[in-house]
Amino acid sequence: MSERAGAAELERFSLNHATTKRWPLDEAVAGCVEAGVPGIGLWREEVAAFGLSRAAKLVRDAGLRVTSLCRGGFFDAEGWFDDNRRAIEGAATLGAPVLVLVSGGLPAGSRDLDGAREHVADAIGALVPYASDAGVTLGVEALHPMYCSDRCVIATLGQALDIAERFPAAAVGVVVDTYHLWWDDQVWSQIDRAGRSGRIASFQVADWITPLPEGVLLGRGLPGEGCVELRRFREAVDAAGYTGPIEVEVFHADVWARPGAEVLAAAIDGYLSNVV
């Protein structure tokens, strides 16, 4: 592990709280402050358990920037409209500039992928006025195609942009997540496209490792553990004009089993060695 990094080195670093899922929110916030980390990405479930206004006060008092709120979306679920309006309000309360949207998969028994994708665009359109009023950008995230049927019908950055570009850039952007996009030979031109229209709302970093676990949800690597050209991604979003935070967001059962502070230190190490 490295010694505590300098403030300049970590200027853009943000810990997505899901990386240390079992680290209670107040301890994670204190741990970020202790490590010199200026930003944190929050999750609605953990925020709700802690209390929304209490969580907002916690991070504000700690001087942390909330870099994103995960997640809205899941437009295949009943009640998606009200749930997403609440998520937008939550993001505004926390001072999160971006609400990350994971679109949801195919409705049960459906094979209509085109229809599901069109529904996502319509649903986002219905949310745009509320996001604009709240000053929150909706960040459309493309998930890896292995999640296409059951979690996210938006499978490439190009598709995410096709939807985002129907709306004002302040209202709808895209999330660039290395874990989901690294395999795509078109991702570099799509990052450029996203940057030119000011659509990169969030940049998230995780590495790709195999073998994938059953269900393929908890198999991500910390930066540097896998085969993704992470620095190339960071340079690409920079070249496209992105100057915002860089969230490390890793889901892995083994990572979750480790103490939060240790994982944060490893995430910082991986970030400094492989991303910036």
Add this chain to the structure above:
Amino acid sequence: MSERAGAAELERFSLNHATTKRWPLDEAVAGCVEAGVPGIGLWREEVAAFGLSRAAKLVRDAGLRVTSLCRGGFFDAEGWFDDNRRAIEGAATLGAPVLVLVSGGLPAGSRDLDGAREHVADAIGALVPYASDAGVTLGVEALHPMYCSDRCVIATLGQALDIAERFPAAAVGVVVDTYHLWWDDQVWSQIDRAGRSGRIASFQVADWITPLPEGVLLGRGLPGEGCVELRRFREAVDAAGYTGPIEVEVFHADVWARPGAEVLAAAIDGYLSNVV
């Protein structure tokens, strides 16, 4: 299960032997004849175990058409050149018009995805003279992006075509496999592109089901069990001018555990109900 289907209904049907992996080759061939199936897709390991010339005689005497031989490729492995030359000779001996190529993944420890893809194109170029001499088409198969790091750096039909189009269409085509391509919104235009240049060397059918098993290799569904628009794929390859066989190729531990004849009957049922 349906009664035995008519010859016209099964005219294009082919059983990829991997669907009934534990069905010994001679029994699988007899089972195909018994079921009125005119074609079979073979695998090199099973053919080698049976004996190449013996296998060639077996299928010829049975009046079966060998629709493809799996697999060549794995250009990240030592000895790929000699191995692929042997695979081409094997395809010619068996009368298989197509050798299916799975490119292989990233070399151990490498993050150079562009370089790996360029190596695939170079490797195929080195094999083209041998394939042309043997009258065998090399079928470049894009595998699902979840295999990109460790099995196949070619992740979309567009990429497969980018490589195939460097060479004569008789020497290098592409494999359209529904399991690997169904999530891609560009697949329909790429099928059209492939058809226009006479590049569809093989059409393989399997369905997408979740949850994915550990390692994600043995999680395919029989036609109709999942969410893929199989008939739309068949109509798309037809509209693009493809008139060749339609192989059912399903890898699933539960499917492999069932008797071969039962699986073949289920594959035929799924094919008749969901593909043609």
